[in-house]
Amino acid sequence: MIRDLSPVDLTSAAGVAAASGRTDVRVLELPLGDLAAGTAVPPGPLTWLRAAAPGPGEAFPGDEALAALPAAGVIGMTLEFDARPEAPALIAFLVRMTSLGLPLEWGGPVADLPCELLVHLAPPSHGDAAADAWRAAHRYGLCYWRRGNGFAAVQDLRAEPGARYVIHEPDVLDLFHRLADPLDVTALPAGDRASLADLLDAELAVEIGGSAVRLPYRLRRWPVPVIDF
Amino acid sequence: MRVTLAVMPWHLMTAPNGAASVLAAALDPDHDVTTYYGSISFAEDMLAEAGTAAPGDVKARLLPESYMYVAEEGFTGGIGEWLFTGALYGGSGGLPSAAARACAAIGFDPGVAAEIFRLAPAFADRAAAEIIAGRPDVVGFTTTFSQTVPSLAVARRLRALAPGITIVFGGSNCDDTMGAALHRNFPEIDYVVRREGEAPLRALLEALAADPADRPGLLAAIPGLCWRDASGTARAVPEGGVLPSGADFPPMDQDAYFDRVENSPVADYIQPALMMETARGCWWGERHHCTFCGLSDLILPFRSKSPDRVVAELMEGVGRHHVLDVLTTDNIVDKTYFDTVFPELEKSDLDLRIMYEIKANLTPEKARSLRTAGVIQVQPGIENLHSLPLKLMRKGITGASNVASLRDLQEQGLTVLWNYLVGFPGETVACYEEVIAQIPLLHHLQPPLGAHRIALERFNPYFDDPEMGFRERRPRAWYRGVFPHFGDADLTDVAYLFETPDRGVGGTTLRNLKAAFDHWRDAYPGSSLTHRAVDGRLHLYDRRTACAHADHVLDEPVEVAAYAALSRGRSPESLARTLASAGWPVDAAWSSAFVDDLADLGLVYRESGRAVTLSTEHDPTLVKGTAIPTPAMVGAAT
Known part of the structure; x- marks a missing residue:
């Protein structure tokens, strides 16, 4: 017998939460600090994560921990916090999540952030007027990079007329990769300072409160179809 | 010189x-x-x-x-x-x-x-x-x-x-x-x-x-x-010299192009790609020349470059020109590359975007191998979803198998470029009506670019052998306009494309097919049919626009095994044999009833006695219904 079940909305936290009593979907609470420290999502049902932002002194999860989520059945995440995390760390997390491509719900006041530089990242679902503007301007693929052998190719269409860059100078490329996590710029050697200036100038990185982070995300999934017929 | x-x-x-x-x-x-x-x-x-x-x-x-x-x-x-x-x-x-x-x-x-x-x-x-x-x-x-x-x-x-x-x-x-x-x-x-x-x-x-x-x-x-x-x-001089082997193909010298395009104002409007040649000819066509295919017999012998060379040239081209998009001139990809070239490319961890023409008989593993290698756009020569026209074409594939390929490619998020070909001597209207009726079940898979009556082209078997059904032919009218001083004989000699009276199904069927494809194109971005295994049960999530949203679950292990076996097109008898040899005590009657149950829920495509499942592994990171912005899209005034 093939059993019928009431269709569950798999695209939102509320949808998954509403499907109580199902063995194939669940909401799971997992603080991001724990995920960063090595706690894994136990594989099983399709899972919506309610993820509390890391506390002071705790790190956001990195590439490896996040990459393991889809295979474990995670279909979306809600980022929860009372006090908004520090901007560079939050931006770095948004860059990783946009690259991963999992639906992300989060929100709050963002007017103090350089939102016009962040429109390519997973937008807040609620908040102030700046949050609304971010959500309205967001599109998939507005600012991304791709890995080459010895270079990174960046495509930036956040603003007209748009720009394409190839980062191939070893020093700049090295810094570009180190900026995947917030980098304390106050003690940077002169060479890195110069490279950082180039990246800031091109708006491929942003510096907030003495910490810099890169902005394009690594494009992992091309849309289907990749050509707009 | x-x-x-x-x-x-x-x-x-x-x-x-x-x-x-x-x-x-x-x-x-x-x-x-x-x-x-x-x-x-x-x-x-x-x-x-x-x-x-x-x-x-x-x-x-x-x-x-x-x-x-x-x-x-x-x-x-x-x-x-x-x-x-x-x-x-x-x-x-x-x-x-x-x-x-x-x-x-x-x-x-x-x-x-x-x-x-x-x-x-x-x-x-x-x-x-x-x-x-x-x-x-x-x-x-x-x-x-x-x-x-x-x-x-x-x-x-x-x-x-x-x-x-x-x-x-x-x-x-x-x-x-x-x-x-x-x-x-x-x-x-x-x-x-x-x-x-x-x-x-x-x-x-x-x-x-x-x-x-x-x-x-x-x-x-x-x-x-x-x-x-x-x-x-x-x-x-008569044609027919010795064809160069794969080892003889020179690596492409692309410097002239990239130097030329680098400072061109046109570069703002296009995304230049590398060109790679990894093989010539066609290993399928060598043995069974697909009847509509205009590749000359003289160059059909399949010759390919060694896997090491392919990887080395690709890496060299990428590093030299700083380009990650790659087009290939091949008519068909070398089968052995799935075990050699593609795993090497996966290991390289480069964000390549490669386009290849492939034979349509894929497996989920091959589809995955393509994606991880960066082959994210394929032309799989699907042409039709019914086995009779496919047999007339000598494609060596069934309709159910083509649907399975569309499914496996969709599961990996690969872009599929394919056309629907119509007009083969010997086909019937039923070949198309049976497909049109089931297209709503396929709305979550990629639609064809279009439906076309096959064209008579020089070198295709229909051209070489008029007895196969296209006896009357003449060069397309535009050749006369473009070569006004040619006599009739020279016009016939110079033409590649020919006009013929239509064969096979009529205009109404073709129009119905195109209409069904128009609906399919509209429905695709919002449609999905996915599955997930949890604790030995198989859960299905039907979000196709033409079906009412529904969730289903297969509770019993034998049902889950049968569903898995139907990922390749099978008749009920074949399903029963497969399950029996795996130790499941079922007969053809049970298999038949199970397939009917799936069909009632729109969960299988059926054609020429075979049924094949349609769902893909649930993947929330798949991106559909949107295009990556390009400079041309952002900057164009019109």
Whole structure:
């Protein structure tokens, strides 16, 4: 017998939460600090994560921990916090999540952030007027990079007329990769300072409160179809 | 010798020209080779003209996207050739009305076409002047798709201005009788090189450098060569020389293209890609030439480069030109690459975007191998979803199997470029009605680009053997317009595309098919049918727009096993045998009832007695229904 079940909305936290009593979907609470420290999502049902932002002194999860989520059945995440995390760390997390491509719900006041530089990242679902503007301007693929052998190719269409860059100078490329996590710029050697200036100038990185982070995300999934017929 | 390879419109300027890139490498270092990209120059002329246009003026649309439209869509109607007839033949008239009608038929504004027609002569003048300034001994024109008339227009000017230059034509439009007909009818063409050009072109250059007394003997020994003897009589050496093996293919020299495009204003509108050649011929066609396929038997033998070479050349090209997009010239990918090249590319962790033509019989593992290697766009030669037309085509595949391939490619998020072909002698209306009825079940898989009646092309089995059903044929009408001085026999010899009376199903069926595909295209972005295994049960999530949203679950292990077995198209009997050999105590009656239950829920595609499942592994990271913005999309004024 093939059993019928009431269709569950798999695209939102509320949808998954509403499907109580199902063995194939669940909401799971997992603080991001724990995920960063090595706690894994136990594989099983399709899972919506309610993820509390890391506390002071705790790190956001990195590439490896996040990459393991889809295979474990995670279909979306809600980022929860009372006090908004520090901007560079939050931006770095948004860059990783946009690259991963999992639906992300989060929100709050963002007017103090350089939102016009962040429109390519997973937008807040609620908040102030700046949050609304971010959500309205967001599109998939507005600012991304791709890995080459010895270079990174960046495509930036956040603003007209748009720009394409190839980062191939070893020093700049090295810094570009180190900026995947917030980098304390106050003690940077002169060479890195110069490279950082180039990246800031091109708006491929942003510096907030003495910490810099890169902005394009690594494009992992091309849309289907990749050509707009 | 100083050799200029001329790549004229309507070469698709998004990548280096394959022929020129191979020949430049083949002639180096014995000869001094330059490549003239007339395609890019003409697109620049068009763009410059667009820049002078007042708002609302049709000239404002002479943008690279118009160039690309002619290059990509204009071939079968001869649009690209029509647009250069003024440049070739002169005269004061504007765009011929037949050409305007052909443009309108493909949705190309005849007003824009008229502007291109007007620009072409001055462009041809400058192209000739620029080529002559390089002081070549020999100029070679490559002719594929719609490059013949543009090439002739420039060749005519070269002959008038610099009669000492030797003019050679080659490329796909010169194969077989086509090249000989061009040679006979255009005195400005000194030589035609036919088929794969490296060896004959090298031999020709040696003959040209040899003692004039020895020359005729040398020329007469070059397979496929069209030449003129001392009395001016056109001669054609029979084709059929030894084909180069994969180890003989030179690596493509793409420097000329990337140097040319780097500072071109046209570069803002296109995303230049690398061109790779990893194989020639077709390993399927060698044994069973698909009946509609216009690849000549002479070049069908399949030859491929070694996996090590492919990976090395790809890496070298990527690193040298800083480009991650790769087009391939192959007619079909080498099967062995799934175990060799693709795993190496996965290990490289580069964000490549590679386009390949593949045989449609995939497995989920092969589809995954493609994606992790960066082959994210494929042309799998699907053509039809019903086994009878597929058998008439000699595709060696079933309708159910094609649906399974669409499913496996969708699961990996690969872009599938495919067409639906119609019009085979022996097909029935039922072949199409059975498919149309089930298309709503396929809305979550990628729709075809279009439905087309098959075209009779030179070299396809239908062309070679009129008894297969297309006895009456004549060259498409535009060849007469584009070669007005050809006699009937020469017109037949020069043509690649032919008109025939329709065979197979009628216009109504084709219209119904197209309508079903229109709905499919609208429904695709919002449709999905996915599954997830949890604790041994299989959960299904039906979100296809044509079905009411529904969730289902298969509780029993035997049902889960049967569903898995149906991922390949099977009859109920085959399903029962498969399950029985795995230890499940079921018979054909149970299998039949199970398949019927699945069919009632729209969960299988059924055709020619086989059923195949349709769901893909649930993947929330798949991106559908949106396009990556490109500079052209963001910056275009219209």
